[in-house]
Structures are given as C-alpha cells and as structure tokens.
Amino acid sequence: MKRRSLSRLALCGLLAAGTGLVGACGSPTAGDQAQPGSGPVAGFPVTVDNCGYQQTFDRPPSRVLILQGASVGEVETFVSLGLQDRIVANTQYYGISDIPGMAEQVAAVPKGDLTLNAAADVPAEQALAMRPDLVVSTWSGGFDPKYGFASREMLHQAGIRTLVNPVNCAYGKPRDVTPAEQQTYRSGSTDSSLAFVDLIGKVFGVPERATELTGQLRGRIDAVRTKVAGREPKRMLIAFPDMSVMNANGLPAVFSGTIYDSVVRAAGGEPSFPDGGWDLTGNLSAEQLAAARVDVLVVGAYRPGEDLDAEAAKLFAAYPQWNASKTKTYVKVSDGIYLGPANADAIEKIARVAHPGAF
Incomplete structure (x- = not known):
C-alpha cells in the first residue's frame, strides 16, 4: 500500500x-x-x-x-x-x-x-x-x-x-x-465491532456485561434487517466531503468495502461501488462518481461543525443525474459506519431514510 x-x-x-x-x-x-x-x-x-x-x-x-x-x-x-x-x-x-x-x-x-x-x-x-x-x-x-x-x-x-x-x-x-x-x-463487518466488545469484556473481567451489550446491538441490527427484508435494495454511496485530501482528484472520500458495505447492506442497501476498498477511496474519478447509481446519499461528518446539509446540496448540484439528487434523499452519519459500537445507530438512521415505509 x-x-x-x-x-x-x-x-x-x-x-x-x-x-x-x-x-x-x-x-x-x-x-x-x-x-x-x-x-x-x-x-x-x-x-x-x-x-x-x-x-x-x-x-x-x-x-x-x-x-x-x-x-x-x-x-x-x-x-x-x-x-x-x-x-x-x-x-x-x-x-x-x-x-x-x-x-x-x-x-x-x-x-x-x-x-x-x-x-x-x-x-x-x-x-x-x-x-x-x-x-x-x-x-x-x-x-x-x-x-x-x-x-x-x-x-x-x-x-x-x-x-x-x-x-x-x-x-x-x-x-x-x-x-x-x-x-x-x-471480511470486516459489524460483527467485527462486536468481537472487540467481547475481547474487552474478557480482558476486564466483565464478560456478562459485554454479552449483554453485544446482544442489544446485534438485536437492533437484526431488527432493521427484518424490517427491510424483501424490499428492493437502494443503491447507497457513503461520502465524507471533509476527507477530500484522501482522494487524488480532490473529491469527497467515498468509503466502500468491509464494514462500510456491511452497514449499507444491513440498512437495506447495496453499495454504489461494492468492495471498492482503498483504491476506490484514493483514486475515484469525477467520471466514475458521475456514472454511479445513487439512490441514497450517506453523507458523513469527520469532525463537529460540518454543514452536511450544505455538503449534500453541493453533491446533488454536481451530480444531478443521481436518483438521490432528483429526490433529495440523503442521511447524515459520522462514526457509525466505522468499527465500533455505533454501527447499530447508523444502520437505523440509514434504513429509516432509505425505507421509510418499513418503520
């Protein structure tokens, strides 16, 4: 790398x-x-x-x-x-x-x-x-x-x-x-987040506490999966505008693969760029972004104070051909698309926007 x-x-x-x-x-x-x-x-x-x-x-x-x-x-x-x-x-x-x-x-x-x-x-x-x-x-x-x-x-x-x-x-x-x-x-996924919870519970002598927490988080994720089951998956793009330094072309960082795809699929979606990984994040071109199928824009904040509503509007104006641009469909997230206990919160937020009729 x-x-x-x-x-x-x-x-x-x-x-x-x-x-x-x-x-x-x-x-x-x-x-x-x-x-x-x-x-x-x-x-x-x-x-x-x-x-x-x-x-x-x-x-x-x-x-x-x-x-x-x-x-x-x-x-x-x-x-x-x-x-x-x-x-x-x-x-x-x-x-x-x-x-x-x-x-x-x-x-x-x-x-x-x-x-x-x-x-x-x-x-x-x-x-x-x-x-x-x-x-x-x-x-x-x-x-x-x-x-x-x-x-x-x-x-x-x-x-x-x-x-x-x-x-x-x-x-x-x-x-x-x-x-x-x-x-x-x-093959990192939301299960990877829960595995770390179990490890810390073991090392600190609180395995029951860890089991209770992972049970709650897994239950929430599974509940979303059940609600969106059978519905047509929406194409979702995870973009972090404030991380444009990560892209050689100055575009928003677009996250795909491993846990990112796991979160999207749990929320009833399919990634616009499945299994993209580092190469996608670092080298995505404006042409690739323009040609992407995007039904739901998942726009992320890396730090407080970012105006994600304005960032979504900029992306919609730049890529009016997206379905998400035509319907103004977007959801704001932060840490929940990364490894950690916030996955369930992000999945719930994304699914409610992508499949409002399921909630």
Missing part, C-alpha cells in the same frame, strides 16, 4: 488494502509478569492470543492508554462497557457520534496531555512515560517502531500488555501476517 505522506497515516485509518501487509509481533507466553496488585482476582488469570501475541492478565487493567489510529471505536467500546475509569490517556476523539451523548462522554475521558508525532499517534517515549498497564491500538501499525511508536516487545519488556482490535491484526503488521488474519481483515 502506498501512502502519499506519513502525516496522512492516521486519516487513512481502516481504508488501506488488506493484502500485501506482512508481519507479526513476537509471542511471549502465558508466563508474563503479574500486573500490579496483590491477591487473586475472581475470573483471572485470563490468557488471550491477540494477533499471534499471547499474554496473560492476572487482573483487569487499571491504567489504559488508547492510541489514536484515526479511530474512535475503541474508546467508545470502553465507554459503552462502563470502563472509561480505567483509561489514563485516550487520544481517540472525533467530537461527533451517531450515538446520542457519546461524543460528550468521550470528551470527558482523560487525554493524558500527550503530543502526537508526525505519524499522528503517541511516540514511544510518551507511551512508556504514561506507565500504562495496557496499550490499545486499532491496528497493528500502532506498534510499529518505524513510525516512532513503541513495539509490543518493547512494551512487554516494561511490563505493559498490548491489544490490537482483532479485525485489524493484518493491518500494519511488520512481518508474519497469517492467511487467517488477512481473511479476517478483508
């Missing part, structure tokens, strides 16, 4: 192509050094194999550092599970969410007075200085020293555990990516 500059590393987030990424971290065994504290903890020790990196937790982590990685799904998972008091520093923040009240709750999580480096994440020396007992990254690249980050081995030597969102094990691994990890990355 080619990147136009290192400063765009974070914004590219989860859009890079999954193939061609190789690498793996070392594999310390279950004999890891015990975490601070005294006496046994019910339900522990817990051993997890995360991206081929095996670690044992003797008690729930209490000083968590969440790396940025152009994501907000990991910190939102902690908040949704009521674990935000375990976070000593969080660098994930959009300032907007499809979950009512979530942005405010994320804003209240400690930020740790950290300064991100040129690769838009926490440099190694600052990560170590925070003295966390767990560092969480949305992708394996968050632990790649070539970007100035602390490796999983370096943190392990300091007695610090590490976790990568399992769907992104293959993304940014320096070496030894397995075929299973590549397949998991290529």
Whole structure:
C-alpha cells in the first residue's frame, strides 16, 4: 500500500488494502509478569492470543492508554462497557457520534496531555512515560517502531500488555501476517465491532456485561434487517466531503468495502461501488462518481461543525443525474459506519431514510 505522506497515516485509518501487509509481533507466553496488585482476582488469570501475541492478565487493567489510529471505536467500546475509569490517556476523539451523548462522554475521558508525532499517534517515549498497564491500538501499525511508536516487545519488556482490535491484526503488521488474519481483515463487518466488545469484556473481567451489550446491538441490527427484508435494495454511496485530501482528484472520500458495505447492506442497501476498498477511496474519478447509481446519499461528518446539509446540496448540484439528487434523499452519519459500537445507530438512521415505509 502506498501512502502519499506519513502525516496522512492516521486519516487513512481502516481504508488501506488488506493484502500485501506482512508481519507479526513476537509471542511471549502465558508466563508474563503479574500486573500490579496483590491477591487473586475472581475470573483471572485470563490468557488471550491477540494477533499471534499471547499474554496473560492476572487482573483487569487499571491504567489504559488508547492510541489514536484515526479511530474512535475503541474508546467508545470502553465507554459503552462502563470502563472509561480505567483509561489514563485516550487520544481517540472525533467530537461527533451517531450515538446520542457519546461524543460528550468521550470528551470527558482523560487525554493524558500527550503530543502526537508526525505519524499522528503517541511516540514511544510518551507511551512508556504514561506507565500504562495496557496499550490499545486499532491496528497493528500502532506498534510499529518505524513510525516512532513503541513495539509490543518493547512494551512487554516494561511490563505493559498490548491489544490490537482483532479485525485489524493484518493491518500494519511488520512481518508474519497469517492467511487467517488477512481473511479476517478483508471480511470486516459489524460483527467485527462486536468481537472487540467481547475481547474487552474478557480482558476486564466483565464478560456478562459485554454479552449483554453485544446482544442489544446485534438485536437492533437484526431488527432493521427484518424490517427491510424483501424490499428492493437502494443503491447507497457513503461520502465524507471533509476527507477530500484522501482522494487524488480532490473529491469527497467515498468509503466502500468491509464494514462500510456491511452497514449499507444491513440498512437495506447495496453499495454504489461494492468492495471498492482503498483504491476506490484514493483514486475515484469525477467520471466514475458521475456514472454511479445513487439512490441514497450517506453523507458523513469527520469532525463537529460540518454543514452536511450544505455538503449534500453541493453533491446533488454536481451530480444531478443521481436518483438521490432528483429526490433529495440523503442521511447524515459520522462514526457509525466505522468499527465500533455505533454501527447499530447508523444502520437505523440509514434504513429509516432509505425505507421509510418499513418503520
């Protein structure tokens, strides 16, 4: 995968192509050094194999550092599970969410007075200085020293555990990516968001809480699927105007593939550009966009204060041939089309606009 500059590393987030990424971290065994504290903890020790990196937790982590990685799904998972008091520093923040009240709750999580480096994440020396007992990254690249980050081995030597969102094990691994990890990355979906919830529930000793949350979220998504079943799928285009830097032609970033297509299909749609991936996002032309079938424009905000009504109007004026332009059919989203617990909220919003008769 080619990147136009290192400063765009974070914004590219989860859009890079999954193939061609190789690498793996070392594999310390279950004999890891015990975490601070005294006496046994019910339900522990817990051993997890995360991206081929095996670690044992003797008690729930209490000083968590969440790396940025152009994501907000990991910190939102902690908040949704009521674990935000375990976070000593969080660098994930959009300032907007499809979950009512979530942005405010994320804003209240400690930020740790950290300064991100040129690769838009926490440099190694600052990560170590925070003295966390767990560092969480949305992708394996968050632990790649070539970007100035602390490796999983370096943190392990300091007695610090590490976790990568399992769907992104293959993304940014320096070496030894397995075929299973590549397949998991290529097939990311709303189920991937729920799998991370279960992982955090296990590591923090609250599996029942995690099961309850995933059950609620999966139930809401399934309820939408049931309501829109049998209706003709609407062609949907996910566009983020404020991310035009990601496109070589200066067009809005158009997201397609993996979880994006999963959200669209759950809402009773079909992607205008199915399985487009990074190549589509980076290289989509104005001609391709003009020729797209678009019944519903899903217009997204990356940060607060964006006027999405105005952005939708601009796109409709630029592409009057779209069905969505003729009917002025659009829906506003933010974090719900990415990995994280907001998927159900975005799916409900999109489906209500695409299939109002089903609700």
